[in-house]
Amino acid sequence: MRTALLAAALCSITAFAAPKNPVVAFFPPTSNDVRLQQLALLMEARASELVEETNKVSELHLKQTLRVINEEGFASDLRLEGNVEALRIAAGADRAVAFSLEASGDQLLLSGVTVDGKKPKPFNAKLPKAWGPALEQGSVALAKALLAGAALPKKTTAQPTSSNDEALQQLGACYPVVLRQPLSVDTPALVDGAELERAVAACQKAVELDPSLRFANAVASLGQSILGGDAAAAKSLAALGNADDVLEIYTLARFWLLTRYQSNEAGVAFLQDIIKRHPGELIARAYLGDTQFALGAWADAEKTFQAYVALAPSSPWAQGRLSKALARQGKHTEAIAAAKKAFLLSPSSPETRLELGSRYIDAGSLAEAQETLEPLSKLTPPRGEHLLRLGWAHWLEGELDAAEAYFTRAVDTATSPGEWRTRGRAAYDLALVEAKRGRTREAAAQLKAAYATGFKVKELDPSLAAAAKEMERADMEKKAQSPAKTVTPREASLFPVNAFGDVDTGAKKPPAPEGLILFRF
Structure with missing residues (x-):
């Protein structure tokens, strides 16, 4: 009897357990007009805040969706429902919205689709051409499409919003640039300094035109943090308050500054506090x-x-x-x-x-690793990091010819500015192969090629000692004394980067810029 009652109780608990909040996402908007695409991104940003205010979903930020698109090499047209569904699955969302914004006579036409693994649900809305009202009406339409029937809050503080169209247009020129910056925590990220500086200036102009546009302050602060202008970033952030933590851009900017200047523990505690509240x-x-x-x-x-x-x-x-x-x-x-x-x-x-x-x-399961990674070498085009990893699996197995082939392809493939470490690592691994074969001169040439990329290692592999001696001593001394002459792209990093290109989480924190509000925990 007791067992039966327990079973009934468990069934009752299961029956009345609250369902998991769905994971939702907005996908990057499309438009044939650059300015309208900027407006569409602002609509997405405000719609995202409206959705978050309901506390009825778990939401992927657009930066996370952009990361998925970049990592997966996703280049399909998001105006096609099948492609939207494919991206939803890759992003791990239960429900997603893709949309476009185009001119339509004396109005704007917002059209999109909601996908959830079932029948796609198209939607559209006619909007005024003025940016202020179009932003408010469009963001509400998007939020309703993503929430699939759930009510929006009657009162909202969602940003961005403004009655000043010029301010919104300046923000529109700024936000997309800051949004697409790859903010990696554990590796430095490539930065186009000139483009980002122009974007920050546009955000600052937006704030001048409308001081109530808090979203622009948050975006400016994040952009300034990435550029290394932390005093300016702290000043921009000081115009905001704790209530603005609903702005994910504010969260990222404050986390960046706290971790860089107060302590690693402060950055972690700040994020933990954000997670408790959101x-x-x-x-x-x-x-x-x-x-x-x-x-x-x-x-x-x-x-x-x-x-x-x-x-x-x-x-x-x-x-x-x-x-x-x-x-x-x-x-x-x-x-x-x-x-x-x-x-x-x-x-x-x-x-x-x-x-x-x-x-x-x-795990040392090298045959399984090779079998799993081999299809990556056949992608068109292949990626240097994939080839490097596959080559390493063969190297660990002692298969020098196969390892050399993949390392060589990695060098030839990793040609973009942001792949200089992959290129350098592949050349270093080729030096290991040559040293293993007893070909000291060839190993020295590969080691020199690795160093020429800016790549360094904390401790040279013992097998390369002879190759290092083979290299011209004067050239080695010149590199040691003048490392700045090795040209590498401008990068941003949450933590300082040591001489080996690795983030140094234990480095002493520099003095905090004036105006930075510390986090108490």
Whole structure:
């Protein structure tokens, strides 16, 4: 009898358990007009805040969606419903909205589609041409489409909003540039300084035109932080308050400055506080986990990504990050299981395949790693990092010819400015191959090519000692005394970067810029 009652109670709990909040996402808007695309991005930003205010969803920030598009090499037309559905799956969202904004006579036409794995639901709205009212009406239409029937708050503080069209147009010129900056926690990110400086100036102009446009202050602060203008960033941020933490851009800017100047612990505590108050803000969870990665706090990162996966079980990215946290603790069986889950969620994804192959390498299962990674070498075009990882699996197996072939292809493929480390690492690995063959002169040439990219290692592999001596001593001394002469792209990094190109989380913090409000925890 007692067993029956317990079973009934458990069934009752299951029946009345609150359903998981859906994971939702807006995708980048399309338009044939650059200015209208800028307005559409502002609509998306405000709609995102409206959606978050309901507390009924877990939401992917547009920066997270852009990361998925970049990593997956997704170039399909988002005006086609099938492509929108494919991106929804890759992003791990339960529901997503893609939309476009075009001129239509004396009005604007907002048209889009909501996808959720079932029948796509098209929608459209006619909007006025004036930016202020178009922004407000368009953002409401987008939020309603993403929420699929859930009511919006009757009162809202959602940003951006303004009655000054010129201010919004300046913000429109600024926001897309800052938005697409790749803000990586554990690796430096490539920066186009001139473009970003122009964007920040446009945001500052927007604030001059409408001081109530808090969103512009937040965007300016993040842009200034990326540029290294932290005094200006702190000043822009000081115009905002704790209530503005609903603005994800504010969250990122404040996190960046606190971590850079107060302490690593302050940055982590700030993100944890944001997550407590805004549990559905998935970008805060992503940055928290990645910061714990950078700090080597693998057990903490595991907990963070376990919590992320609980909210977003269909996220291949979160499953992949969880697998890495497990692997770094030596939990290889669990790590491979998590990576397999990510791969099953998105089997056509190059990133989930790369994660699974990497977990096999971590576990020493080199044959499985090679089998998993081999299809990546056949992509058109292939990626240098993929070829480098596959070559390393062959190197560890002692298969020098195969390793050399993939390392060489990695050098030839990693040609973009942001891939200089991949190019340098591949040349260094080729030096290892030549040293293993006893070809000291050839190893020295590859080592010199690696150094020429700006790549360095903390400790030279012992097998390359003879190759290093083979290199001209004068040339080596010149590089040691004048490292600035090695031309590398301008990069931004949350943490200082040491001489080896690695983030240095233990470096002493510089004095905080005037006006930076410290986080008490």
